[in-house]
Amino acid sequence: MLTIKLKYESSKENKQIIFNFQKNQNNVVKFLFNRLQEDETLSHRQLYNLARDKMNNIFIDSWFRDSAVDKARSMYSSMKESENKSVIFGSKKLFTKRCQHKISREKFQKEKVSPLYSLGEKHSFGNRKLELDVANNKILLKLTRDIKIVLSYKNNLSKTHQKYLDKLQELTKLKKLPLTFSIDQEYIYLTFDELELTGVKEINKKKNRIMSLDLNPNYVGYSIIDWTNQDKFKIIKSGILSNKEINDKQKDVRELKWELKKQGVDREARIEFYNKKNSYIKNKRSHEIVEVVKKLVNIAKSYNVENFSIEKLDMKPKDHGKGKRYNRLTNNNWNRNLFKNQLIKRLKFYGIDFYEILPQYSSFVGNIFFRNLRLPDQILASIEMNRRTYCFVQKYVLQNKEIYKVIFPSFCSNKKVISISLEEIGYDPNRTENWKDLYKKIKTLKIRYKVSLAEAKPPAGVFRLSSLKSLVKVFDYD
Numbered sequence: 254m255l256t257i258k259l260k261y262e263s264s265k266e267n268k269q270i271i272f273n274f275q276k277n278q279n280n281v282v283k284f285l286f287n288r289l290q291e292d293e294t295l296s297h298r299q300l301y302n303l304a305r306d307k308m309n310n311i312f313i314d315s316w317f318r319d320s321a322v323d324k325a326r327s328m329y330s331s332m333k334e335s336e337n338k339s340v341i342f343g344s345k346k347l348f349t350k351r352c353q354h355k356i357s358r359e360k361f362q363k364e365k366v367s368p369l370y371s372l373g374e375k376h377s378f379g380n381r382k383l384e385l386d387v388a389n390n391k392i393l394l395k396l397t398r399d400i401k402i403v404l405s406y407k408n409n410l411s412k413t414h415q416k417y418l419d420k421l422q423e424l425t426k427l428k429k430l431p432l433t434f435s436i437d438q439e440y441i442y443l444t445f446d447e448l449e450l451t452g453v454k455e456i457n458k459k460k461n462r463i464m465s466l467d468l469n470p471n472y473v474g475y476s477i478i479d480w481t482n483q484d485k486f487k488i489i490k491s492g493i494l495s496n497k498e499i500n501d502k503q504k505d506v507r508e509l510k511w512e513l514k515k516q517g518v519d520r521e522a523r524i525e526f527y528n529k530k531n532s533y534i535k536n537k538r539s540h541e542i543v544e545v546v547k548k549l550v551n552i553a554k555s556y557n558v559e560n561f562s563i564e565k566l567d568m569k570p571k572d573h574g575k576g577k578r579y580n581r582l583t584n585n586n587w588n589r590n591l592f593k594n595q596l597i598k599r600l601k602f603y604g605i606d607f608y609e610i611l612p613q614y615s616s617f618v619g620n621i622f623f624r625n626l627r628l629p630d631q632i633l634a635s636i637e638m639n640r641r642t643y644c645f646v647q648k649y650v651l652q653n654k655e656i657y658k659v660i661f662p663s664f665c666s667n668k669k670v671i672s673i674s675l676e677e678i679g680y681d682p683n684r685t686e687n688w689k690d691l692y693k694k695i696k697t698l699k700i701r702y703k704v705s706l707a708e709a710k711p712p713a714g715v716f717r718l719s720s721l722k723s724l725v726k727v728f729d730y731d
Contacts, residue, residue: 280308367435371433374431462557562607
């Protein structure tokens with residue numbers, strides 16, 4: 254989904270009317286959110302009926318109530334996926350300011366009111382509550398049958414967003430695109446499916462060419478491979494994108510915070526310093542994640558990839574037994590959902606099929622089975638994920654009659670290759686006959702089997718992603 258943010262102008266009277274509608278819908282959203290906390294099995298219709306029958310002094314019409322149900326359900330789903338399992342209506346930043354007495358109670362009560370929300374629908378010209386007039390830089394807001402407000406906005410949009418607005422007006426008039434909007438006292442936000450607006454840009458995909466990723470908090474390893482069968486393949490391109498520098502910066506800020514404490518700097522100054530630096534790193538990390546995804550999708554497009562896969566991770570916050578810093582990296586700093594959602598969204602533009610593949614033992618198998626390639630651990634793991642993706646597609650998508658073993662390559666028929674790798678890491682290859690037994694023994698003996706960046710063959714190039722200011726390093730292996 255893409256959102257265009259427009260700063261609008263209107264009279265004080267009109268803004269007050271909009272604010273009254275905001276507050277009214279907010280009351281409905283809070284009421285429904287609380288009902289979902291009591292019973293999350295409530296259906297859309299049941300929630301709507303509760304808002305209609307149980308609430309007093311609600312003047313918003315049926316469509317704004319229906320949109321409130323959608324918003325409350327969305328907020329509840331987001332809360333369930335988050336670590337805090339709580340929601341602050343307004344924003345955490347605003348709530349913190351109020352607790353610190355940095356803003357008045359009246360200002361807090363006004364600013365915590367969320368924007369008025371209206372869900373889009375195709376058959377009602379995109380949205381029954383809104384009509385675009387792009388030629389005159391105006392938007393007609395239809396709050397009720399009798400209350401209609403004209404909003405004007407400045408034409409200071411980028412060329413891309415201006416093209417989007419022109420296309421939005423055209424498609425909504427033809428009833429071909431839903432247009433969701435929300436509005437507060439300064440801005441109106443137009444949200445739509447970018448893919449429906451622009452359409453799929455088909456590429457000349459090459460059969461059995463797969464791109465797979467190995468993910469961890471510091472590195473993303475990738476490989477593009479052409480497959481003849483699960484034993485015969487050709488590596489087209491591989492590489493690593495490292496965001497370790499960003500994570501190290503956060504560690505440095507945390508250590509500096511404690512250093513300031515030792516120097517006697519007062520608590521409020523330390524907290525202000527930490528929050529400012531931490532906010533910068535958090536925003537920088539999110540920005541870099543999007544840039545990494547753009548880079549990976551551009552590579553997939555350039556090499557005409559048919560299928561794209563990542564690890565199917567279902568990691569809930571927990572103690573991994575590797576120290577506080579590792580827990581912080583995996584539980585708080587990884588931003589897996591942002592990475593995955595951006596990836597799916599951008600792959601759809603080129604019609605590249607996306608899969609999530611089970612990653613069990615992929616790093617171990619990759620480092621043993623493909624060790625002779627002399628590539629780093631992250632790429633070797635991605636090659637194993639690539640092999641599993643090929644097997645998965647052949648067996649479950651294409652319904653190939655030949656039986657493909659998706660989880661592990663054959664241990665017995667590849668004993669020679671495996672033995673060479675085991676001898677290299679100092680383990681007797683005759684002591685085991687299967688992958689699981691081998692994994693347990695190597696872990697028990699604490700033998701280091703992963704090929705580090707320093708031990709692998711040198712990359713073809715090392716450079717910064719997108720600009721010199723980027724904190725992401727790219728290791729390119731051709």
